[in-house]
Amino acid sequence: MTAYDPDNIFAKILRGEIPATRVYEDEETLAFMDIMPRSDGHLLVIPKTPCRNVLDASPAQLAAVMTSVQKLARAVRIAFGADGVTIQQFNEAAGGQEVFHLHFHVLPRQEGVSLRPPGKMGDFDEIAKHADQIRSALKQD
Ligand code: 5GP
Secondary structure, X not given: OOOOOOOOHHHHHHOOOOOOOEXXXXXXXXXXEOOOOOOOOOEEEEEOOOOOOOOOOOHHHXXXXXXXXXXXXXXXXXXXXXXXXXXXXXXXXXXXXXOOOOOEEEEEEOOOOOOOOOOOOOOHHHHHHHHHHHHXXXXXX
């Protein structure tokens, strides 16, 4: 498998070299808003240590990320009164992966509302508002 590239965009976010709207972090993981949200509140959860995806992640990285995924899934349900939560994860280009640092998508869902198509930049103010809603919900945890 291709080696981990330390210059991928999420590694740059982790190092603070490019901005991100952060909603949660602990020692091992970071959660931030997706810039092309496919539903209101779409966020990404990543480990702070390097791995490309599920195929090279250690059990400890997976355990830490899934713990945070669950925390954020519960938070978005509260924040958006969501009827459900979609969790997506892609491995290698053929599997749909575009950024090669392990990440899980957390997408709050409403009954009967489809995901928006991928690849469309979100509105910055809207994303900031949704991030605030998620941070508030996390405080209720
Ligand atoms: P995937 O690798 O799972 O197919 O998709 C990568 C995801 O990262 C996409 O949903 C895309 O919108 C998001 N993304 C790509 N570049 C950036 C960025 O610079 N900042 C943020 N916050 N999200 C990004």
